[in-house]
Amino acid sequence: MLENIYTELIAEHSQSRENRRQLEHATISERGHNPSCGDEITLELEISDGVIRDAAFSGDGCAISQASTDMMIDLLRGKTIDEAKRLAELFIDMIHGDITDDDELAELDEAAALKNISTMPARVKCATLAWHTFNQCVTRNP
Amino acid sequence: MNKNFLEDFPILRTQMNSHPLAYLDNSATTQKPESVVRSICGYYGGCNANPHRGVYELSQKSTKVYEDTRRKVAKFINAKSAREIIFTKNATESLNLVAYSYGLSNLEPGDEILITIAEHHSNLVPWQIVARAKGAKLNYVYLTADGNLSQADIDAKLTPRTKILAVTQISNVLGLVNDVKTLAAKAHEVGAVIVVDGSQSVPHIPVDVQNLDADFLAFSGHKMLSPMGIGVLYGKQKILDAMPPFLTGGDMIEYVTEQETTFAELPQKFEAGTQNVGGAAGLSAAIDYLQNVGFDEISRIESDLTTLAISELKKIPYVELYGCDAPNKVGIVTFNIRDVHPHDVATILDAQGVAIRAGHHCAQPLMKFLGVNATCRASFYFYNTRRDVEQLIDAVKTVRGVMHLA
Numbered sequence: 001m002l003e004n005i006y007t008e009l010i011a012e013h014s015q016s017r018e019n020r021r022q023l024e025h026a027t028i029s030e031r032g033h034n035p036s037c038g039d040e041i042t043l044e045l046e047i048s049d050g051v052i053r054d055a056a057f058s059g060d061g062c063a064i065s066q067a068s069t070d071m072m073i074d075l076l077r078g079k080t081i082d083e084a085k086r087l088a089e090l091f092i093d094m095i096h097g098d099i100t101d102d103d104e105l106a107e108l109d110e111a112a113a114l115k116n117i118s119t120m121p122a123r124v125k126c127a128t129l130a131w132h133t134f135n136q137c138v139t140r141n142p
Numbered sequence: 143m144n145k146n147f148l149e150d151f152p153i154l155r156t157q158m159n160s161h162p163l164a165y166l167d168n169s170a171t172t173q174k175p176e177s178v179v180r181s182i183c184g185y186y187g188g189c190n191a192n193p194h195r196g197v198y199e200l201s202q203k204s205t206k207v208y209e210d211t212r213r214k215v216a217k218f219i220n221a222k223s224a225r226e227i228i229f230t231k232n233a234t235e236s237l238n239l240v241a242y243s244y245g246l247s248n249l250e251p252g253d254e255i256l257i258t259i260a261e262h263h264s265n266l267v268p269w270q271i272v273a274r275a276k277g278a279k280l281n282y283v284y285l286t287a288d289g290n291l292s293q294a295d296i297d298a299k300l301t302p303r304t305k306i307l308a309v310t311q312i313s314n315v316l317g318l319v320n321d322v323k324t325l326a327a328k329a330h331e332v333g334a335v336i337v338v339d340g341s342q343s344v345p346h347i348p349v350d351v352q353n354l355d356a357d358f359l360a361f362s363g364h365k366m367l368s369p370m371g372i373g374v375l376y377g378k379q380k381i382l383d384a385m386p387p388f389l390t391g392g393d394m395i396e397y398v399t400e401q402e403t404t405f406a407e408l409p410q411k412f413e414a415g416t417q418n419v420g421g422a423a424g425l426s427a428a429i430d431y432l433q434n435v436g437f438d439e440i441s442r443i444e445s446d447l448t449t450l451a452i453s454e455l456k457k458i459p460y461v462e463l464y465g466c467d468a469p470n471k472v473g474i475v476t477f478n479i480r481d482v483h484p485h486d487v488a489t490i491l492d493a494q495g496v497a498i499r500a501g502h503h504c505a506q507p508l509m510k511f512l513g514v515n516a517t518c519r520a521s522f523y524f525y526n527t528r529r530d531v532e533q534l535i536d537a538v539k540t541v542r543g544v545m546h547l548a
Contacts, residue, residue: 001159001493002489002490002493002544003544005489006486006490006544006545006546008546011545011546011547036501037485037500037501037502037516038501038502038506038509038515038516039485040515060515061483061485061515062483062484062485062486063482063483063486063545064485064486066483120489122489122492123485123489126485
């Protein structure tokens with residue numbers, strides 16, 4: 001079970017520094033927080049003409065929340081907001097176990113590697129933190 | 143050789159993720175022996191009726207279960223009278239009762255409340271709220287390097303302006319025992335009352351409220367073998383008598399007219415609505431069980447397990463321990479594994495049958511003070527065994543490998 005969760009890919013993303021920075025021209029910044037466990041991130045987006053030009057984050061949390069945030073940023077960078085919202089919804093559906101078909105999940109790219117979290121109810125919030133924070137970014141700043 | 147307590151606790155003989163369960167989250171809640179479960183079933187199976195109200199025999203039986211437990215609790219913590227024992231749902235409700243009833247009616251603008259940085263949120267948030275409501279100031283006692291309360295801080299901050307000193311007897315994160323008796327004497331010297339959070343102490347060490355001279359003591363049943371939903375507030379009768387009710391409604395009144403109500407005497411004044419008599423039946427059996435084991439034996443076992451866990455964890459170079467060098471330590475070992483978040487540690491231990499707590503332990507200001515976001519916590523009770531500790535240590539040693547850090 002553990003080796004399906006703590007894969008090398010997840011370890012790499014959880015330790016990666018590439019997306020851990022501050023954006024010079026952020027247009028939106030939003031804090032995400034799981035009060036019950038203390039995972040905390042600040043997500044920054046630079047959006048122009050409806051496209052996510054760049055994204056970055058800072059924060060502290062478990063490997064799953066940090067890897068998930070890193071993967072989300074890789075996936076959403078360059079996407080239109082509508083496309084990004086659709087992908088965020090797909091990811092959250094995957095984690096809640098509502099969508100299990102690998103073909104359907106393929107467009108999540110590396111983030112699809114978190115699929116097995118759907119079998120670990122205690123860690124669902126860790127995996128979805130960044131994606132819920134992204135949704136807050138785009139609903140609070142339409 | 144320890145008595146095999148596992149015989150009395152069926153849940154401790156079960157497996158978790160195909161491994162024998164090593165239940166090391168006793169500071170969060172303890173398991174329940176069969177005698178407690180039987181007592182609850184016995185109450186609902188043979189004595190259930192609304193207490194205090196019916197004139198029929200069954201209601202009398204229910205009342206007797208409830209009031210006998212109150213007397214047993216009074217004796218257990220050496221209260222002068224059973225009237226000083228108020229049943230609540232847990233320590234949190236007990237502390238809220240003191241904050242809202244005593245705090246709101248006794249604090250004036252400019253008064254001060256002194257608590258410690260090691261308090262659980264339940265002995266912190268209510269004081270923030272009443273301090274703000276009354277224009278009082280909330281001050282903190284900080285810790286020295288070994289995790290104990292700074293005596294210099296206490297002496298500097300406990301002043302005639304201090305009206306309430308609220309302190310835990312044992313920290314739920316560091317497991318360090320505070321000298322409540324001395325603190326009570328110091329609080330009384332400046333005219334303050336002392337509110338003691340006994341959530342982590344009453345289940346583990348003998349607590350004598352008269353010897354401590356505590357004005358209030360709060361604790362939860364579920365951390366001492368009882369069901370969830372029954373807790374206790376002890377208060378000195380003179381103080382409780384002068385306090386206004388907290389929750390109001392049925393069973394706590396004397397006379398009610400359209401516009402006015404007079405209230406019942408202690409303890410009913412603070413027990414509005416139908417009470418948790420089944421919980422009291424469980425608490426009664428739990429106290430019997432604990433007294434049968436005896437606090438000397440409980441301390442001996444917990445101290446053995448704590449010492450073993452600390453000495454084994456100290457041998458692992460990438461483990462950092464918190465508050466583990468002070469001698470006044472009871473049953474709680476808090477640690478981190480370098481470069482691994484506590485939640486990942488807890489998941490990896492869970493897969494090997496070891497249940498620990500990871501996170502901020504409802505003590506965020508303490509976490510900030512210690513300079514960490516979260517920690518792992520293993521907490522013992524007398525029914526734990528050296529094998530549980532060995533299982534913990536073996537699992538801890540796998541963590542960095544699973545995280546590809548080895």
